[in-house]
Amino acid sequence: MMAEPRTRIDFTDPDVYVHGIPQEEFADARAHAPVCWVPQERGSAGFDDDGYWAVTRHADVMTVSRDSDTFSSREKTAIVRFGADMTQDRLEMQRYILLNMDPPQHTQHRAIVSRGFTPRAVTSLRAALQERAAQIVSSAADAGDFVNEIACELPLQAIAELLGVPQEDRHDVFNWSNAMIGQDDPEFSDGSDPIEPATSLLGYAMTMAEDRKTCPRDDIVTTLVNAEIGGEHLSSDEFGFFVLMLAVAGNETTRNAISHGMLAFMEHPEQWELYRSTRPRTAVDEVVRWGSPINAFQRTAKHDTVLNGQSIRAGQRVAMFYGSANYDENVFTDPHTFDITRSPNPHLGFGGSGAHFCLGANLARLEIDLIFNAIADQMPGITLAGSPARLRSGWINGIKHLPVRYR
Numbered sequence: 001m002m003a004e005p006r007t008r009i010d011f012t013d014p015d016v017y018v019h020g021i022p023q024e025e026f027a028d029a030r031a032h033a034p035v036c037w038v039p040q041e042r043g044s045a046g047f048d049d050d051g052y053w054a055v056t057r058h059a060d061v062m063t064v065s066r067d068s069d070t071f072s073s074r075e076k077t078a079i080v081r082f083g084a085d086m087t088q089d090r091l092e093m094q095r096y097i098l099l100n101m102d103p104p105q106h107t108q109h110r111a112i113v114s115r116g117f118t119p120r121a122v123t124s125l126r127a128a129l130q131e132r133a134a135q136i137v138s139s140a141a142d143a144g145d146f147v148n149e150i151a152c153e154l155p156l157q158a159i160a161e162l163l164g165v166p167q168e169d170r171h172d173v174f175n176w177s178n179a180m181i182g183q184d185d186p187e188f189s190d191g192s193d194p195i196e197p198a199t200s201l202l203g204y205a206m207t208m209a210e211d212r213k214t215c216p217r218d219d220i221v222t223t224l225v226n227a228e229i230g231g232e233h234l235s236s237d238e239f240g241f242f243v244l245m246l247a248v249a250g251n252e253t254t255r256n257a258i259s260h261g262m263l264a265f266m267e268h269p270e271q272w273e274l275y276r277s278t279r280p281r282t283a284v285d286e287v288v289r290w291g292s293p294i295n296a297f298q299r300t301a302k303h304d305t306v307l308n309g310q311s312i313r314a315g316q317r318v319a320m321f322y323g324s325a326n327y328d329e330n331v332f333t334d335p336h337t338f339d340i341t342r343s344p345n346p347h348l349g350f351g352g353s354g355a356h357f358c359l360g361a362n363l364a365r366l367e368i369d370l371i372f373n374a375i376a377d378q379m380p381g382i383t384l385a386g387s388p389a390r391l392r393s394g395w396i397n398g399i400k401h402l403p404v405r406y407r
């Protein structure tokens, strides 16, 4: 028999996040129904089923992440609707995205780009990104929107550089990626089919591919164009969705980590003073834990199984809530305290150490480190100048605008 959840809140509903992570509801779920069934009207969330299992404890998120024999990534991984209804075509398209692959296909595809994201590869970008971070911070005026002026820029420039997107096209890529992710937010979506910006980005990726076939460069697009699996090049869909995923993953996550981190620092001035004077290396991971920029990813049970005493049937969706796991009182001392010296800090902001663990974690950590160092150097007195505007999304824990006084 299914355990009756104490909470009927749908943790994937964008409205649940209007004031940030729903801490009380997650705490209640962790305490009373850590693997709880959340009913949804069939098809209402874009999936052809009637609900999902919400996994809210750190240990259970780890179990699901690590066990790809039981919990498949083949479909329904992202909490995002590809239009009003998830047609078969759209389900098929999702399968070209690395996030939605299982081994051995996943292992082969990930290997194509993984060398570009190792600690050593990322360290080689440090000097250039450090200079870029200093420029971004110095070009801000006296006051403005921290998200648009600072948080967005370094992640955009970094992923665009790696992919090989020329400077003049970078903001197009940025806008398409925003429109895909912000489909539940009226500021980024005009209600049109979210497949449109994806189509634009895919078309753009194809023009880059054509260019690299004749003019190879030292960039990820060239690596993908030349890549072979079992003697075959990637198909144009495989190639296009690879670029799309890297562009979106590179843009939409680190920016929110930086914005949440800045907000946390402004709300905890003693932590900002501590950061400015000691620059602890532990600060970056506390920023990611605190902000938990991705609310959740999902898996699908391949066969009947039991998770933390709860029976799960084959084919049912299982959503891992990182924003809950990162505040699990069984793992973190005083989880609701923003403590930039926290150590150890086994947060799951980058996922739960399974095969899909964030490919860009080293890059994201470097970007966060560099931007806060630049802010601390140049803007010691940065303060909040209004209310933050949060992204309306059940998937990304985002801040759209953050009014600040820089100097």
Ligand code: HEM
Residues within 6 Å of the ligand: 065, 098, 099, 100, 110, 159, 245, 246, 249, 250, 251, 253, 254, 255, 257, 288, 292, 293, 294, 297, 322, 348, 349, 350, 351, 352, 353, 354, 355, 356, 357, 358, 359, 360, 361, 363, 364
């Ligand atoms: C996967 C979070 C930055 C690329 C993931 C996952 C999470 C995540 C939660 C899924 C893990 C799983 O399913 O087990 C974040 C956060 C970031 C960040 C919080 C910033 C603070 C980046 C950046 C890139 C990136 C800068 C650059 C390209 C990817 C890719 C995957 C991924 C390609 C899919 C990996 C796979 O399926 O094998 N990320 N990410 N991420 N991330 Fe990130």
